[in-house]
Amino acid sequence: MIRVENLTCSLHGKTLLRGVSFSIASGELVALLGANGAGKSTLIKHLSGEKKPTSGSIRLAEKPLEHYSLATLARCRATMGQQHQVAADFTVAEVVMMGRYPHFAGKPKAADHLVVEETLAVCGITLFADRPVQSLSGGEQQRVHLARVLAQVWDQPRGVLLMDEPVSAMDMQYQHQTLAILRALADCGYTVVTVLHDINLAAHYAHRLILMKNGRKLHDGTPAEVLNERNIYSVFSMDAHVLMNPRSLKTNVLPLGKRLDAHEFNSFAAISTDHLAVIRSTS
Amino acid sequence: MATKLKIPTIYIATTLLLFLAAVLSLGWGAMAIPIGEVVVTLLKAVGFFRDTTVDELSAGVVMLVRLPRVVMGMLVGASLGVSGAAIQAIFRNPLAEPAIIGVSAGASFFAALIIAVESTLFMAIGHLLGHYLLALGAFAGAGLATWLVYRVSLVDGKPHIGTMLLAGIAINALAGALTGLISYLADEQQLRTITFWMLGSLGSASWETVATLLPFAAITVAGLPLLSKPLNAFALGEQEAHLLGFKPALVKRVVIVLATLAVGAAVAMTGIIGFIGLLVPHSIRMLGGADNRYVLPASALLGALTLTVADLLARVVVLPAELPIGVVTALLGTPLFLHILIRDKKKFVA
Numbered sequence: 001m002i003r004v005e006n007l008t009c010s011l012h013g014k015t016l017l018r019g020v021s022f023s024i025a026s027g028e029l030v031a032l033l034g035a036n037g038a039g040k041s042t043l044i045k046h047l048s049g050e051k052k053p054t055s056g057s058i059r060l061a062e063k064p065l066e067h068y069s070l071a072t073l074a075r076c077r078a079t080m081g082q083q084h085q086v087a088a089d090f091t092v093a094e095v096v097m098m099g100r101y102p103h104f105a106g107k108p109k110a111a112d113h114l115v116v117e118e119t120l121a122v123c124g125i126t127l128f129a130d131r132p133v134q135s136l137s138g139g140e141q142q143r144v145h146l147a148r149v150l151a152q153v154w155d156q157p158r159g160v161l162l163m164d165e166p167v168s169a170m171d172m173q174y175q176h177q178t179l180a181i182l183r184a185l186a187d188c189g190y191t192v193v194t195v196l197h198d199i200n201l202a203a204h205y206a207h208r209l210i211l212m213k214n215g216r217k218l219h220d221g222t223p224a225e226v227l228n229e230r231n232i233y234s235v236f237s238m239d240a241h242v243l244m245n246p247r248s249l250k251t252n253v254l255p256l257g258k259r260l261d262a263h264e265f266n267s268f269a270a271i272s273t274d275h276l277a278v279i280r281s282t283s
Numbered sequence: 284m285a286t287k288l289k290i291p292t293i294y295i296a297t298t299l300l301l302f303l304a305a306v307l308s309l310g311w312g313a314m315a316i317p318i319g320e321v322v323v324t325l326l327k328a329v330g331f332f333r334d335t336t337v338d339e340l341s342a343g344v345v346m347l348v349r350l351p352r353v354v355m356g357m358l359v360g361a362s363l364g365v366s367g368a369a370i371q372a373i374f375r376n377p378l379a380e381p382a383i384i385g386v387s388a389g390a391s392f393f394a395a396l397i398i399a400v401e402s403t404l405f406m407a408i409g410h411l412l413g414h415y416l417l418a419l420g421a422f423a424g425a426g427l428a429t430w431l432v433y434r435v436s437l438v439d440g441k442p443h444i445g446t447m448l449l450a451g452i453a454i455n456a457l458a459g460a461l462t463g464l465i466s467y468l469a470d471e472q473q474l475r476t477i478t479f480w481m482l483g484s485l486g487s488a489s490w491e492t493v494a495t496l497l498p499f500a501a502i503t504v505a506g507l508p509l510l511s512k513p514l515n516a517f518a519l520g521e522q523e524a525h526l527l528g529f530k531p532a533l534v535k536r537v538v539i540v541l542a543t544l545a546v547g548a549a550v551a552m553t554g555i556i557g558f559i560g561l562l563v564p565h566s567i568r569m570l571g572g573a574d575n576r577y578v579l580p581a582s583a584l585l586g587a588l589t590l591t592v593a594d595l596l597a598r599v600v601v602l603p604a605e606l607p608i609g610v611v612t613a614l615l616g617t618p619l620f621l622h623i624l625i626r627d628k629k630k631f632v633a
Binding site: 071 | 371515516517523525527
């Protein structure tokens with residue numbers, strides 16, 4: 001479980017997180033939602049230990065995060081970042097095996113090979129196992145890194161998974177597959193935190209949503225509690241319709257869309273285009 | 284990936300070829316010695332065939348002239364190969380090589396400096412000491428240049444790779460300019476010495492130089508492969524390596540120190556030998572994949588093989604003279620590398 005108290009982060013005179021507090025129990029899947037630059041990734045980086053808080057505390061299983069050694073942390077906590085670029089010509093199976101590095105010295109054991117096999121299968125990339133990662137499409141590469149991150153804690157039922165936009169490049173099937181895997185792991189006892197941009201995906205799979213804006217936690221609760229027109233407008237500045245799906249009994253959010261008039265959208269460009277049209281038609 | 288060879292096959296083939304090249308090198312040269320005699324001499328040296336007699340002169344040539352030279356070539360080649368592979372891994376860039384952190388340029392500058400002032404200042408000390416002074420100076424130059432590059436690259440006390448690349452380019456340019464200045468001021472004889480030194484040669488090999496180089500080469504060739512797991516993780520990015528429980532700053536420091544020790548010592552003994560640090564790890568990856576648990580030791584082996592073969596050719600092609608080995612490594616290796624590149628390039632574009 002994770003307990004965050006009054007977490008604040010300032011970098012180069014900018015405050016990225018302002019007094020964020022929450023706790024997440026084992027067995028919970030929590031989605032972090034919020035506008036671009038709201039501090040979601042910064043929060044994930046603090047939870048993973050990549051960044052040190054300016055003030056406030058983070059505890060993992062009631063022990064302060066800074067008391068963990070890098071190696072211990074790597075065995076019980078896996079993090080999926082946003083950017084993935086494999087530098088050399090590694091194959092899919094080799095990259096997924098890197099997720100097992102914290103668990104063996106020297107050569108991988110039978111258990112490590114089994115974990116790799118299982119995570120490849122669950123991410124639907126068994127067929128690509130021997131192909132170079134660089135030859136795959138963006139969404140497929142993301143599934144490779146998902147498999148690698150899952151492999152890191154696959155055999156640690158009290159493990160922590162921190163995911164920063166894990167499905168940003170995936171197709172619909174694998175977006176749902178990924179969230180279903182994360183939900184299943186949470187139901188096994190894992191603590192899962194994931195940044196998502198698709199509100200409906202989050203509402204469908206997460207136990208709890210945390211909505212952030214300008215480095216603050218604005219709303220925190222089950223999808224049914226948190227998702228209403230007012231909250232969505234306060235976080236995303238978007239009008240939306242919120243309803244209960246009568247078939248799935250899940251909360252659905254239907255954005256009402258945006259409409260920009262030409263003069264509002266970019267008056268100078270619009271006007272100059274108009275002028276050009278006038279000049280062309282008269283000459 | 285059907286074109287990739289099985290990794291044990293690569294190890295076995297390289298090792299066998301290395302032995303073959305070594306034995307050939309011992310027999311071939313200005314004084315041709317039959318292979319059988321070479322083998323008997325070697326076995327005598329390790330305690331077999333005590334009763335068999337061999338020609339003393341050829342035994343002397345094998346044991347005192349050619350064997351140290353072959354061993355030296357293997358040590359230098361292995362150092363360059365393994366260091367190149369590790370440097371490419373920490374820079375996450377296949378175009379990196381040991382020279383990028385300033386090792387060669389620093390060594391060249393100091394070597395040129397010593398060659399230029401030696402004739403006037405050190406004539407009295409004698410030629411032998413002069414030679415050691417050259418090696419020592421080159422080693423110091425290699426260390427100093429790398430230390431400068433490393434210092435400049437520190438951001439918040441940790442080496443930053445992008446900065447290190449730029450600092451390396453700057454220090455390389457500075458050392459290159461200073462070397463150029465010395466070459467400009469040097470007289471004809473000095474210029475010739477400087478040029479030959481920069482093209483590299485194993486001609487100075489003796490058991491003493493081998494013994495001097497051995498600890499530097501051994502610690503690097505044995506040490507760098509221990510880092511193959513963190514170096515693999517580097518391919519995912521430094522942050523990812525950190526999240527997998529490795530310490531990127533520590534790994535970078537160790538790689539730079541080990542590479543500088545081995546390459547600096549090798550360059551000090553033999554002059555600049557290009558090509559191996561860059562292309563040997565590449566060839567190894569094209570043959571058997573990118574896993575550093577295989578790439579690092581295999582690059583050491585192939586580096587040793589390449590340099591042994593190159594030195595053999597350098598000695599026998601223009602008998603009784605000798606070609607500079609840097610010329611041979613490039614002439615020999617580039618077509619081979621281009622061949623693999625052209626054969627496999629679709630794989631990289633795809």
